[in-house]
Amino acid sequence: MSTWPMLTTWNQWGIVNTLSKLCFTALLIYHGTTALVRLLKSKQKNKQLSRQMTSVGKFALLSQSERNPSIISFFIALTNTDEGMDIEEFEQLWSEVMKKHDRFRFRVREDGKCFEEAHKSIREYTSEVPHPQNPIEFKARINSFLTCPMDVKKQGWEVSLSSGPIGASGAILDSEELMQQGYKSETVALFRVHHVLCDGLSLSAAVKDAADEKDQLDKTMVDALDKYKKNSKKVGMVLRLVGLVVYYVFGSMFAASHQLRNMLTSTNPFDVFIKDAGEEDNERSLSWKCLTTVDDAKSVTRSVSKQIKLNDLFVALLSSALERRYQELKDDDSYASKSTYSGKCPSYVNVVVPVHLTGSILPGQPIGNKIGAFVSSIPIFQESQKKRSVSISRLRKVSKILSLHKLSTAPQMSWFITALISKLGFESIAKDAIMRFNCKAVGIVSNVHGFPYEIHWKGRPIKMLGAFLPLPPNVPIGIVATSYDGNIILVVEADKRVVPDADRFLEYMLEEYQVIKEQMSMQ
Numbered sequence: 348m349s350t351w352p353m354l355t356t357w358n359q360w361g362i363v364n365t366l367s368k369l370c371f372t373a374l375l376i377y378h379g380t381t382a383l384v385r386l387l388k389s390k391q392k393n394k395q396l397s398r399q400m401t402s403v404g405k406f407a408l409l410s411q412s413e414r415n416p417s418i419i420s421f422f423i424a425l426t427n428t429d430e431g432m433d434i435e436e437f438e439q440l441w442s443e444v445m446k447k448h449d450r451f452r453f454r455v456r457e458d459g460k461c462f463e464e465a466h467k468s469i470r471e472y473t474s475e476v477p478h479p480q481n482p483i484e485f486k487a488r489i490n491s492f493l494t495c496p497m498d499v500k501k502q503g504w505e506v507s508l509s510s511g512p513i514g515a516s517g518a519i520l521d522s523e524e525l526m527q528q529g530y531k532s533e534t535v536a537l538f539r540v541h542h543v544l545c546d547g548l549s550l551s552a553a554v555k556d557a558a559d560e561k562d563q564l565d566k567t568m569v570d571a572l573d574k575y576k577k578n579s580k581k582v583g584m585v586l587r588l589v590g591l592v593v594y595y596v597f598g599s600m601f602a603a604s605h606q607l608r609n610m611l612t613s614t615n616p617f618d619v620f621i622k623d624a625g626e627e628d629n630e631r632s633l634s635w636k637c638l639t640t641v642d643d644a645k646s647v648t649r650s651v652s653k654q655i656k657l658n659d660l661f662v663a664l665l666s667s668a669l670e671r672r673y674q675e676l677k678d679d680d681s682y683a684s685k686s687t688y689s690g691k692c693p694s695y696v697n698v699v700v701p702v703h704l705t706g707s708i709l710p711g712q713p714i715g716n717k718i719g720a721f722v723s724s725i726p727i728f729q730e731s732q733k734k735r736s737v738s739i740s741r742l743r744k745v746s747k748i749l750s751l752h753k754l755s756t757a758p759q760m761s762w763f764i765t766a767l768i769s770k771l772g773f774e775s776i777a778k779d780a781i782m783r784f785n786c787k788a789v790g791i792v793s794n795v796h797g798f799p800y801e802i803h804w805k806g807r808p809i810k811m812l813g814a815f816l817p818l819p820p821n822v823p824i825g826i827v828a829t830s831y832d833g834n835i836i837l838v839v840e841a842d843k844r845v846v847p848d849a850d851r852f853l854e855y856m857l858e859e860y861q862v863i864k865e866q867m868s869m870q
Contacts, residue, residue: 398453398462400543402766403716407542408459409769409777412820413496414629417542420492421550421814424518425807426530431510432807434475437536440805441506442469444557448714450544451553455499465502472502478509478535482517485535486633492539493815493840494629504540519811520637534807542716547795547814547827548703549714554812558802565710567799572709595756602721602757606786609697609722615787616693617823617845620676624844631840634849635813638828638835638860647860650867651739652746658794659746660860661828661837662698662725665790666741668855669696669824670727672846695724697788699822700749702758719758719765722786723748738862782820790824791816797831815840824852 400408407417425432445451451472453462479485488507497503513533514522522533540550555564638644641657648655673693701720708714725745761784768777793816802809814827815838823842828835837856839849846852 400455400461400769401715401717402769403546403718403762404543405769405772406765406777406781407716407817408455408499409772409774410781410820411542411817412778414494415818415820416494416496417817418493418497418539419542419547419550419814419817420489420537420539421547421812422489422518422538423536423554423804423809424516424811425534425536425804426513426519426525426810427510427532427534427807428530429532431532431534432508432536432805433510434470434473434508436805437506437508438469438473440557441473444553445469447556448553450714451504453544454502455543457500459500467502472505474505474507476507476509478511479516480511481515485516485518488537489633489815490631492537493631493817497539497541499541499543503544504538506536506538508534508536510534518813520635521810525810533810542817544716545714546703546716546718547793547816548718549708549716550814551795551797552708552712552714555798555802557804558798558809559804559806560798560800560802564798564802568709594754598754598756599760601751602755602760605752605755606722606757606760606784609724609786610783613697613724613786613788614693615789615821616673616696617676617789618787618821621821621823621842621844630843631815631818632843632846632849632852633815633838633840634853635836635838636853636857638837638857640833641830641835642833644835644860647864647867648742651742651863654750655742655746656749657828657835658700658792659749660742660863661794661826662700662723662749662792663738663742663745663863664856664859665698665792665824665826666696666725666727666745667738667859668852669789671855672852673727676845693727695726696790697722697786698725699785699788699791699819700752701791701793701816704758704762717762719760719762721752721755721757721761722784722788723752736866738859739866742863778820785819785822788819788822790826791819791822792826793828795827795829797829797836799830799833801832812836813838818842 411417450462452465452467454465455461456463479488497505509516510532513519513526513530516533516535518535519525519533538550545553555561558564644657644660648657648660699720699722701718704717704719725748726741764780764784768780795814797812812829812831813836814829816825816827818825818840823845825840827838827840829838830836837853839846839853839856841849841852
């Protein structure tokens with residue numbers, strides 16, 4: 348019997364139409380439910396991913412030692428027309444940052460494999476302490492923050508807040524001028540954050556998100572990114588692909604060969620002095636000063652060569668200060684009598700330069716620590732080698748050396764190796780790796796882009812900020828250069844066995860900058 352008449356009859360009754368509607372509705376419900384389940388699973392997956400450690404963060408946790416905990420410390424100094432910011436006002440401010448960046452609410456899980464919610468209120472991370480009466484007391488507080496280990500299975504950061512007379516702590520450099528402007532007090536927020544949570548650039552983004560000018564700063568960053576994208580589009584796709592191939596092939600060959608040579612042949616001339624001094628204490632010598640304005644520094648570097656960058660300048664200034672400090676140690680009879688060192692001045696020393704692989708933390712992006720680094724051999728000159736323009740010659744040579752490393756894939760390779768070691772999860776391998784990969788470096792130089800103008804927290808102007816990086820094992824000196832409100836702030840953190848007076852060491856760097864300016868004016 349043919350079914351066609353039956354279907355015709357059913358169609359007359361509306362049965363076919365009803366069945367088709369039911370089928371369509373069933374399919375719609377099925378696909379809708381499936382999509383909803385996938386969406387929920389995706390959100391849950393993203394939530395779980397946000398709790399994973401980055402490779403660099405896990406490596407920092409594995410490679411740290413009791414003497415060199417992987418902890419970043421920084422201070423924010425505000426001026427007030429009243430008695431100062433109290434802890435309730437700060438907690439209201441920073442709670443918004445914790446909502447946006449959930450890593451501040453995490454701790455390391457007991458098995459050390461990932462993060463988990465700490466379930467703590469912001470009050471448990473903050474403390475209100477007596478204001479430092481002098482710079483020595485404040486530096487001792489920073490020293491404690493840098494060198495005392497942190498139990499990351501309880502929390503990954505903390506902050507102390509204090510208010511007092513302007514200039515008492517030494518955090519703000521131009522206190523007398525500010526008093527004349529009507530400010531009555533200063534508030535200093537001293538943070539310490541374990542590197543497992545995030546790096547210094549991420550902390551800069553967190554400080555920005557707490558600022559009154561946050562929206563304006565975000566817009567400036569987005570506009571700069573759009574401008575960069577437009578300029579990059581001017582280069583053809585084929586040229587970009589060829590450039591990438593050349594970069595990764597030849598850049599990797601250069602990076603690998605240079606790193607291997609450094610690991611096999613490098614020496615740290617300051618090691619003998621550290622050995623003579625012993626390991627009785629773990630104190631750091633600290634100092635911070637304003638080098639000059641950003642415009643002035645750029646003018647000086649461009650007058651020497653258009654290819655010279657600000658970071659090249661900072662490394663050259665460190666090279667000069669290292670030479671002077673080395674000469675002081677060599678002439679110190681107390682060291683010469685105890686050590687078997689020949690007293691020969693080295694031609695080159697190694698310096699570590701960290702590189703943030705993502706460039707910046709864009710608005711809406713989570714904080715993290717995707718960083719790499721490269722080791723560069725920079726020149727040190729003896730007294731007999733000095734000429735009339737030795738400082739300019741040093742700057743040019745340093746810039747040429749660093750530019751070669753910037754063209755290599757060393758930062759990417761270091762990040763990849765770090766990720767591999769983190770996956771293995773062996774603490775002994777991580778500790779050995781960080782010692783070897785630093786290639787007996789004398790110092791580490793980090794350049795942090797701060798804020799182009801003065802920012803405020805709750806209407807209170809931030810007049811000074813300073814950051815201190817975690818010194819890797821056997822690297823005695825750390826330099827952080829931060830741009831803020833048109834100025835360049837230099838911070839020195841050093842092992843006291845090598846640099847007992849960081850103020851003097853930083854003064855050497857400032858004097859070298861003035862020498863470069865004078866030598867350029869005579870040419």
